[in-house]
Amino acid sequence: MPDPVRVPAADLPPGAVRRAGDWAVGNADGRLFAVSRRCRHQLADLSAGSIDADGCLVCPWHQSRYDVDTGDMVSGPRGLLGYHGPAPVYAQLVRVLGRVVPLRVRRALRRGEEVVVLD
Numbered sequence: 001m002p003d004p005v006r007v008p009a010a011d012l013p014p015g016a017v018r019r020a021g022d023w024a025v026g027n028a029d030g031r032l033f034a035v036s037r038r039c040r041h042q043l044a045d046l047s048a049g050s051i052d053a054d055g056c057l058v059c060p061w062h063q064s065r066y067d068v069d070t071g072d073m074v075s076g077p078r079g080l081l082g083y084h085g086p087a088p089v090y091a092q093l094v095r096v097l098g099r100v101v102p103l104r105v106r107r108a109l110r111r112g113e114e115v116v117v118l119d
């Protein structure tokens with residue numbers, strides 16, 4: 001059995017997101033989560049994302065938002081490639097894709113001084 005993926009708990013204060021192997025591990029106001037790292041839009045690294053006021057993980061490139069409990073994309077991108085701005089029809093199309101292929105979700109638990117991603 002492989003070793004679980006870990007992040008030092010001190011690196012994960014509320015509001016933080018960190019990279020842990022293939023996972024973006026975060027702390028949404030005390031609620032730990034782990035989701036797969038690649039955005040369903042254009043594969044940005046979600047471990048470089050942020051957590052919004054609703055507890056959603058926000059992609060760093062075009063701000064698609066993800067439910068960290070289900071992996072569903074709850075709102076689509078605000079742009080594409082190098083364009084950053086409104087694109088409502090395109091955002092809806094991408095959101096449909098995000099629902100068909102949600103992010104993978106794993107449990108993340110604090111164990112001592114570490115946060116561990118469980119299989």
Ligand code: FES
Nearest residue numbers: 039041042059062
């Ligand atoms: S790559 Fe994530 S929203 Fe575009």
